Amino acid sequence: MPRMILACTVNDEPVEALIQPYQTLLDVLRDTIGLTGTKEGCGTGDCGACTVHLDGQPVCSCLVLAMQARGRAVRTIEGLAEGDALHPLQDAFVRFGAAQCGFCIPGVLMSAAALLAENPSPTEEEIRYGIAGNLCRCTGYTKMVDAISEVAGAAGGKA
Amino acid sequence: MTVATPKMLGQPIKRREDPRLITGSSTYVDDLQLPGLAHLIFVRSPHGHARVNGIDTAAALGVPGVLAVLTAKDLEGSTTGPLPYEFAFDPFSDVKNMERGPLATDKVRYVGDPVAAVIAETRYAARDAAALVEVDYEPLPAAVVDPEAGLAPGAPLLYEEFGTNLGHTQDRKVGDPDAAFANAERVVKLRVVNQRVFAVAMETRGCVTDWRPGRPGDSGELTMWSSTQIPHGLKTKLAVLLGVPENKVRVIAPEVGGGFGNKVDVSPEETLAAIAAMRLSRPVKWSETRSENFQAAMQGRGQVDIVEAAITGDGRVTAIHVDAICDIGGYYQYLSPLMGMLTGMMMPGPYDIPNIHFTLKGVLTNKTPVGAYRGAGRPEATYLLECLMDKIGHELGKDPAEIRRINFIPPEKFPYSNGLGANYDTGEYVKALDKALEVSGYRQLREEQQTARAQGKLMGIGLAAYVEICGFGPWESATVRVEPSGKVMVHTGTSPHGQGTETSMAQIVADSLGVGIDDIVVLHGDTAMTQSGIGTFGSRSAAVGGGAMVMAVDQVRDKAVRIAAHLLEAAPDDVERSNGTFAVRGAAGKAVTLGEIAAAAYGGNVPTGDEPGLESTRFFKPDDSVFPFGVHVAVVDIDPDTGRVTLRRFIAVDDVGNVINPLLLDGQRHGGIVQGVAQALCEEVVYDESGQLVSGTLNDYSVPTAHMMPMFELDRTVTTTDRNPLGVKGVGEAGTIGSTPTLRSAVVDALLPLGIQDFDMPATSVRVWKAIRAASGSNGQA
Numbered sequence: 001m002p003r004m005i006l007a008c009t010v011n012d013e014p015v016e017a018l019i020q021p022y023q024t025l026l027d028v029l030r031d032t033i034g035l036t037g038t039k040e041g042c043g044t045g046d047c048g049a050c051t052v053h054l055d056g057q058p059v060c061s062c063l064v065l066a067m068q069a070r071g072r073a074v075r076t077i078e079g080l081a082e083g084d085a086l087h088p089l090q091d092a093f094v095r096f097g098a099a100q101c102g103f104c105i106p107g108v109l110m111s112a113a114a115l116l117a118e119n120p121s122p123t124e125e126e127i128r129y130g131i132a133g134n135l136c137r138c139t140g141y142t143k144m145v146d147a148i149s150e151v152a153g154a155a156g157g158k159a
Numbered sequence: 160m161t162v163a164t165p166k167m168l169g170q171p172i173k174r175r176e177d178p179r180l181i182t183g184s185s186t187y188v189d190d191l192q193l194p195g196l197a198h199l200i201f202v203r204s205p206h207g208h209a210r211v212n213g214i215d216t217a218a219a220l221g222v223p224g225v226l227a228v229l230t231a232k233d234l235e236g237s238t239t240g241p242l243p244y245e246f247a248f249d250p251f252s253d254v255k256n257m258e259r260g261p262l263a264t265d266k267v268r269y270v271g272d273p274v275a276a277v278i279a280e281t282r283y284a285a286r287d288a289a290a291l292v293e294v295d296y297e298p299l300p301a302a303v304v305d306p307e308a309g310l311a312p313g314a315p316l317l318y319e320e321f322g323t324n325l326g327h328t329q330d331r332k333v334g335d336p337d338a339a340f341a342n343a344e345r346v347v348k349l350r351v352v353n354q355r356v357f358a359v360a361m362e363t364r365g366c367v368t369d370w371r372p373g374r375p376g377d378s379g380e381l382t383m384w385s386s387t388q389i390p391h392g393l394k395t396k397l398a399v400l401l402g403v404p405e406n407k408v409r410v411i412a413p414e415v416g417g418g419f420g421n422k423v424d425v426s427p428e429e430t431l432a433a434i435a436a437m438r439l440s441r442p443v444k445w446s447e448t449r450s451e452n453f454q455a456a457m458q459g460r461g462q463v464d465i466v467e468a469a470i471t472g473d474g475r476v477t478a479i480h481v482d483a484i485c486d487i488g489g490y491y492q493y494l495s496p497l498m499g500m501l502t503g504m505m506m507p508g509p510y511d512i513p514n515i516h517f518t519l520k521g522v523l524t525n526k527t528p529v530g531a532y533r534g535a536g537r538p539e540a541t542y543l544l545e546c547l548m549d550k551i552g553h554e555l556g557k558d559p560a561e562i563r564r565i566n567f568i569p570p571e572k573f574p575y576s577n578g579l580g581a582n583y584d585t586g587e588y589v590k591a592l593d594k595a596l597e598v599s600g601y602r603q604l605r606e607e608q609q610t611a612r613a614q615g616k617l618m619g620i621g622l623a624a625y626v627e628i629c630g631f632g633p634w635e636s637a638t639v640r641v642e643p644s645g646k647v648m649v650h651t652g653t654s655p656h657g658q659g660t661e662t663s664m665a666q667i668v669a670d671s672l673g674v675g676i677d678d679i680v681v682l683h684g685d686t687a688m689t690q691s692g693i694g695t696f697g698s699r700s701a702a703v704g705g706g707a708m709v710m711a712v713d714q715v716r717d718k719a720v721r722i723a724a725h726l727l728e729a730a731p732d733d734v735e736r737s738n739g740t741f742a743v744r745g746a747a748g749k750a751v752t753l754g755e756i757a758a759a760a761y762g763g764n765v766p767t768g769d770e771p772g773l774e775s776t777r778f779f780k781p782d783d784s785v786f787p788f789g790v791h792v793a794v795v796d797i798d799p800d801t802g803r804v805t806l807r808r809f810i811a812v813d814d815v816g817n818v819i820n821p822l823l824l825d826g827q828r829h830g831g832i833v834q835g836v837a838q839a840l841c842e843e844v845v846y847d848e849s850g851q852l853v854s855g856t857l858n859d860y861s862v863p864t865a866h867m868m869p870m871f872e873l874d875r876t877v878t879t880t881d882r883n884p885l886g887v888k889g890v891g892e893a894g895t896i897g898s899t900p901t902l903r904s905a906v907v908d909a910l911l912p913l914g915i916q917d918f919d920m921p922a923t924s925v926r927v928w929k930a931i932r933a934a935s936g937s938n939g940q941a
């Protein structure tokens with residue numbers, strides 16, 4: 001198949017890549033662009049490990065063809081922190097010990113960041129539903145929910 | 160010596176692993192790229208049971224970019240013997256001898272059985288080509304799916320040469336069970352099914368294998384990065400299997416995305432990947448897809464238990480008879496034979512049962528082989544015992560807590576040998592029970608339940624006690640090295656994959672040397688870098704690995720004290736650690752830092768009798784295992800119209816001995832509880848009668864998500880052990896072992912008013928709804 005040029009921004013940097021039209025955004029991020037922080041847990045949209053932001057919206061990058069990102073803004077876990085300053089969620093995940101094996105964590109953080117961007121003061125239930133598309137086999141979700149709740153409380157004030 | 164720096168042990172120190180994990184900058188196997196990397200895809204059987212009459216690889220070989228297509232025929236001579244499986248450490252005399260290679264030969268025995276391997280320049284080409292491999296299957300009728308049916312005369316045979324599907328047996332007796340049953344006031348019987356479950360580590364299996372061909376007079380070198388829990392064991396076994404000298408084999412477990420026992424394996428896939436790299440002299444990557452993981456990664460549990468107990472009129476168990484039927488799958492794979500054996504070893508659980516008869520039948524079935532899964536054999540023992548305790552309570556009309564209380568092994572009987580090879584160290588089971596009742600507000604819950612029942616509501620309170628054997632040896636290792644600058648480098652022979660062992664080991668070292676935790680780096684999982692080790696499984700890292708770490712660091716500390724005394728011209732007994740220095744007691748200003756000591760050590764300025772350098776490698780062999788225990792309580796509500804079970808509260812009182820880091824501890828408990836709860840509520844591997852895997856995707860297999868779980872209420876008692884230097888017992892599996900029977904107990908308790916006493920997991924809405932309909936006399940078949 002003739003290859004195509006994908007031009008978009010990834011973590012605010014312009015990117016141009018020569019790719020196959022059948023490649024997923026996940027594969028292009030990992031294999032072509034070399035950003036391996038985004039993980040593949042299933043490849044079928046069931047686990048959320050591959051969650052990235054496309055124009056600010058959380059998507060399963062395993063279900064998005066890379067060419068669908070043409071001209072759009074992609075943000076991955078590598079672009080969640082601002083320079084050396086961790087995103088408040090990343091900081092909270094460390095303080096609460098929310099991660100274990102870490103494999104699901106990039107996806108969970110991207111989902112949680114998208115949730116807080118849309119709803120700065122979610123309830124515990126809204127948080128649980130907000131990350132319900134992200135499977136974690138290690139943690140039982142408890143500390144993640146605690147960590148996200150704390151950040152939401154600090155960011156959203158008394159909503 | 161006095162310790163003046165704040166103690167790290169016991170503190171909720173932040174995980175040292177996290178900075179790389181939360182930024183996505185860690186390296187898991189699939190993140191690795193090597194120059195010239197080729198990709199490996201397996202062709203797997205779509206049949207549960209079929210003869211393989213031929214394989215045509217011509218079309219696959221014609222796909223551009225394909226480098227090789229391998230079948231069993233091509234592998235002749237590639238290995239020195241069959242794939243290894245372990246049964247050596249138990250008196251099984253009759254485990255069948257199985258000559259399995261990495262690819263199926265004349266027959267396939269489960270859906271997912273690998274029959275061919277395609278290696279290509281890209282994953283895409285390999286996948287396209289794999290679809291073109293033509294396998295001539297002759298499906299065999301009536302696959303063996305139900306292990307009990309597999310034992311029936313005339314059942315189809317997986318291995319004609321064995322003449323039976325019975326793979327192995329065990330028959331063990333303690334005391335005089337026959338006499339106890341003859342004299343029993345009452346006999347209680349039940350049959351419980353411990354269904355198969357998937358481990359579902361979020362990172363599937365995979366490996367990257369690199370082969371540097373040999374030169375005349377020199378063997379080639381094999382390096383494998385694998386998502387494994389046992390890099391050292393894998394190295395040894397691969398070396399033997401491939402005929403490569405062990406000192407030319409290096410296995411690296413990079414960041415590993417969860418294991419749960421599933422990655423304690425020397426798998427056909429890893430073996431084949433190594434062979435492929437050796438054949439092609441190119442690095443080869445195998446990344447398992449999720450659907451392959453469901454089909455071919457070892458599954459957990461799979462046991463049917465037929466239970467009889469002799470009891471006294473007040474509910475004391477005087478004897479127990481258990482026939483365990485273990486669903487092994489199509490092959491023995493690494494630890495498969497051991498699972499049922501561990502059940503037998505823990506048969507009496509926390510109860511003082513003097514007479515025991517345990518039999519085991521390991522049955523070969525047309526399913527994926529079983530292996531270790533969080534608890535491995537001990538959850539099965541606990542589950543059947545707790546179902547039994549509930550049943551005794553129901554039959555005698557007694558509170559389940561009280562039935563357990565009168566059966567517990569009393570504290571004065573420890574150390575307690577259960578007659579089956581387990582020698583319990585310490586236990587205060589009544590204490591844990593009382594705490595669980597108190598923390599849960601058990602009495603109020605029962606009152607609330609009465610009111611709820613009066614209103615026709617189905618509220619259930621479940622309770623289960625457990626004791627587990629863990630901290631298996633035979634040994635573990637540690638190296639502590641103070642670098643010339645005073646920074647500390649530590650190697651552990653364990654191979655963590657989420658446990659936070661880098662943090663807990665650093666805490667141990669920080670306390671002994673009096674250095675800051677940030678000055679310590681903990682490495683693991685690289686056989687070329689680390690001294691030999693065993694790995695991470697069976698809740699052993701703290702108990703056994705921690706013991707080795709204590710021995711190594713204390714030896715380094717003692718030497719540091721001697722060097723400090725030498726530098727300060729004092730007696731070693733007068734040197735104490737204070738504020739990060741080694742100082743002479745009572746002599747203000749006479750102190751040296753660890754950096755100064757290290758500089759002297761590597762400068763050769765050491766006292767007579769000491770060698771230069773400042774490092775120690777030690778191996779710790781515990782005398783025996785350790786036995787954590789606990790009591791869990793769950794509260795559920797069941798919707799009588801839909802059968803939906805809602806987990807309202809979960810209370811866990813665990814006793815894991817001393818605690819190194821409560822942050823890590825609670826994380827292990829949360830995760831363990833959810834996995835155990837999931838088996839009771841929603842997870843089940845389903846095969847149809849032809850051996851087809853029905854639950855083979857994340858859509859068909861219900862792994863709990865965040866909105867399905869409540870917050871957990873955790874409490875502890877502390878009963879230490881003298882079987883390791885830290886007095887720790889291990890926590891990795893405790894949550895899972897306790898929570899499954901607790902949930903099942905709660906579900907049955909909720910359904911009791913309907914006359915339901917027996918219920919097999921998982922308590923999905925459909926199954927509960929059917930049970931309710933059946934009990935209320937209406938047609939349960941929707």
Ligand code: FES
Pocket residue numbers: 039040041042043044045046047048049050051060061062063
């Ligand atoms: S990898 Fe995309 S949802 Fe699982």
Ligand code: FES
Pocket residue numbers: 099100101102103104105135136137138139361416417657
């Ligand atoms: S931390 Fe391991 S899967 Fe979430």
